[in-house]
Amino acid sequence: MKITPNIIKQEFIGSQIEIFRSNHADYVGLNGRIVNESKNTFSILHKNKIKKIIKNSAIFRIQFFDGTTAEIDGNLLVGRPEDRLKKNIKRLW
Numbered sequence: 001m002k003i004t005p006n007i008i009k010q011e012f013i014g015s016q017i018e019i020f021r022s023n024h025a026d027y028v029g030l031n032g033r034i035v036n037e038s039k040n041t042f043s044i045l046h047k048n049k050i051k052k053i054i055k056n057s058a059i060f061r062i063q064f065f066d067g068t069t070a071e072i073d074g075n076l077l078v079g080r081p082e083d084r085l086k087k088n089i090k091r092l093w
Helices: 005-009
Strands: 017-024 031-037 042-046 049-054 059-064 070-071
Touching: 005 070
Parallel strands: none
Antiparallel strands: 017 031, 017 059, 031 042, 042 049, 059 070
16 A cells, blocks of 8 residues: 555554554553544454544554555544545645
8 A cells, every 4th residue: 555645544444553652651552453433532452352542642553454554643533434535634745
């Protein structure tokens, strides 16, 4: 997968995720599989328990189905998943 601004328009459910940085120190390093996504949170399956992580408080390292890994600021992901398709993002690089 080519890393482009369209990466935030991908489907995240089922992908591996790791919290790379967070305002909440206990969440740093938490990893697992995304099992659900809402407007403001990811639900992550971590050690057979569901953890809800607030999107705008963290930077995530997400591994997609093809093996590509990307670090994404959670502020770019806030919003309903279906509305992210309509969102225009300025290029950050």
